[in-house]
Amino acid sequence: xxxxxxxxxxxxxxxxxxxxxxxxxxxHLAAKRRVHLTPEDFSSVLVLSALKREDPIAGFLETxxxxxxxxxxxxxxxxxxxxxxxxxxxxxxxxxxxxxxxxDGHGSHTAEEPAKLHLGDEAVDVWGLRDxxxxxxxxxxxxxxxxxxxxxxxxxxxxxxxxxxxxAVLSSVLPLDARDxxxxxxxxxxxxxxxxxxxxxxxxxxxxxxEVISGLLRMQLLTDFLRHLEGKNAIDxxxxxxxxxxxxxxxxxxxxxxxxxxxxxxxxxGLTKGSLKLDLxxxxxxxxxxxxxxxxxxxxxxxxxxxxxxxxxxxxD
Numbered sequence: 001x002x003x004x005x006x007x008x009x010x011x012x013x014x015x016x017x018x019x020x021x022x023x024x025x026x027x028h029l030a031a032k033r034r035v036h037l038t039p040e041d042f043s044s045v046l047v048l049s050a051l052k053r054e055d056p057i058a059g060f061l062e063t064x065x066x067x068x069x070x071x072x073x074x075x076x077x078x079x080x081x082x083x084x085x086x087x088x089x090x091x092x093x094x095x096x097x098x099x100x101x102x103x104d105g106h107g108s109h110t111a112e113e114p115a116k117l118h119l120g121d122e123a124v125d126v127w128g129l130r131d132x133x134x135x136x137x138x139x140x141x142x143x144x145x146x147x148x149x150x151x152x153x154x155x156x157x158x159x160x161x162x163x164x165x166x167x168a169v170l171s172s173v174l175p176l177d178a179r180d181x182x183x184x185x186x187x188x189x190x191x192x193x194x195x196x197x198x199x200x201x202x203x204x205x206x207x208x209x210x211e212v213i214s215g216l217l218r219m220q221l222l223t224d225f226l227r228h229l230e231g232k233n234a235i236d237x238x239x240x241x242x243x244x245x246x247x248x249x250x251x252x253x254x255x256x257x258x259x260x261x262x263x264x265x266x267x268x269x270g271l272t273k274g275s276l277k278l279d280l281x282x283x284x285x286x287x288x289x290x291x292x293x294x295x296x297x298x299x300x301x302x303x304x305x306x307x308x309x310x311x312x313x314x315x316x317d
Contacts, residue, residue, distance in 0.1 A: 005277065006259060007284060010221055013214040015168070015294040020154035024163055032300045035138045035167055036309045037099055039075070039197040044098040045189055046137075047080045048089065050105030050119045057178035061104045061143065064182040065189065072193035084120030090132050099301075100139040100192070102185055107144035107157055107172070114155035115146060126160035136165035138301055139209060141188065143181045147171040148293055158295050168209050168298035172291050180288040184220060191216055195252060196303055203254075206304035213298065215251050217289045218258060222247045225283035229266070234279070239269055 003011040017028045047065075051058040065078060081092050093101065108123070109115035116123040140161045148158040148171035158171035170188075191212060199207050222244065230240045243265045250258035263276055284290065302309075 005280070007290070009214070009294070010218055010259075010284075010289070013208075013210045015210055015213075015296060015298050017297070018148075018154065018156075018159055018295060021159070024159060028162065028297055032167070032297050035099075035301045037138075037301065037303045038306045038309050039192075039200065039303065040306065041099050042192050042196070043076050044096075045076055045078050045192070046092070046096045046098060046101045047078055048092055048101060048103045048105070049080050049082045050084070050103065050117065052120060060178050060182040061185055064179075064186040068186045068190045072190055075193040075197070076189070078189065085122050086119065086124045086129070089117075089119060089124060089126075090129060093133055093137070094135045096135070096137060099137055100141065101137045102141040102143060102189075104143050104182075104185070107142065107146045109146040109149045109152045109156065111152055113153075115149070115152070115157040115160070117144065117147075117157055125155075126157055127155060127163060129160075130164060133164045136161075138167040140166045140169045141185065142169065142171050143176070143185045145172055145175045148173055148295060150174070158293075162296050166296065167301055168213075168294065168296040170213060171293050171295055173293045174291040176291050177288060184216075184288065184292075187219070188213075188216055199252065200303065200305055206302045206308065209298035209301035209303070210294070212303075213294045217292060218251045219248055220289040221284065221287045222251065222259075222262065224287040224289065225262075225280055228283045228286070229271075229279055232279075234271060234275075235266070235269060 001008040008014060017025060019025050047061065062080065069078070083089050083092055103117065106118040107115060108118065114125045114127050116125055142157060146152070148156045150173045156171070158169040161169050195215070196207065196212060226235070226240050226244055229235045230237060235243070243262060246265050247258060247262040250261040255261055263280070266276055267273065
């Protein structure tokens with residue numbers, strides 16, 4: 001949906017509640033008790049590695065994480081757990097106490113069947129795990145293809161995780177490029193480590209998981225837009241870096257229209273409004289941000305400093 005030249009999910013902070021199956025739809029429309037978290041709760045992030053060792057994309061995510069790890073090591077630890085079976089997946093989820101889990105692997109969804117996650121040689125339908133998952137993290141990130149495919153049935157992997165108790169699932173509606181997906185996941189963990197506590201301090205208020213993901217998707221589109229311009233020699237690398245910084249500051253500083261800030265800066269370099277509109281439309285159509293969809297109720301996941309969270313929980317009691 002186009003809203004003033006940008007997709008709705010880029011223009012606004014938003015998420016989607018799937019309308020089918022009906023019982024899941026009604027359940028997520030109902031009032032939800034807020035999930036109160038602190039930045040410290042993200043001190044441990046679990047990555048479920050489901051790729052075979054010989055898979056051509058095996059190691060992409062760990063390589064991307066190694067690049068960012070020095071920047072987040074003081075705030076959080078990423079734990080990698082290899083899963084090759086349904087039993088491994090169940091044990092990993094039930095044994096993890098943190099708020100966010102990332103799945104790194106393959107997904108598929110044929111037209112007449114439920115979606116599957118591929119764990120080694122085993123294809124698993126997460127809908128069948130409902131009676132065996134007793135500890136579901138509120139946040140699930142699926143770095144895999146076809147986890148909420150736009151043209152399949154309602155039995156998607158993302159919906160399946162919501163039926164297991166997840167509050168927010170970052171899913172894929174289009175195929176993901178493995179390198180782009182690995183980089184995106186690493187940027188997300190870095191954002192949790194640095195942006196979340198920084199934003200809480202800067203704004204002196206809580207933020208929601210919706211803002212965390214919506215801002216990252218805008219930043220991804222900004223990167224793809226400026227790379228497109230640099231690739232066609234419309235801007236040089238110094239201009240790329242300068243405007244990228246301005247754009248990120250506008251996005252994370254809650255500017256009303258951060259892309260207007262970016263376009264205005266680009267016009268000052270001599271580019272025209274007409275050419276920039278065409279370039280932005282091209283970047284949107286080709287951006288990896290377009291492949292992601294945030295579903296569930298992420299606005300009910302509230303992240304704040306510890307004192308305020310404790311106060312909120314005491315009020316609930």
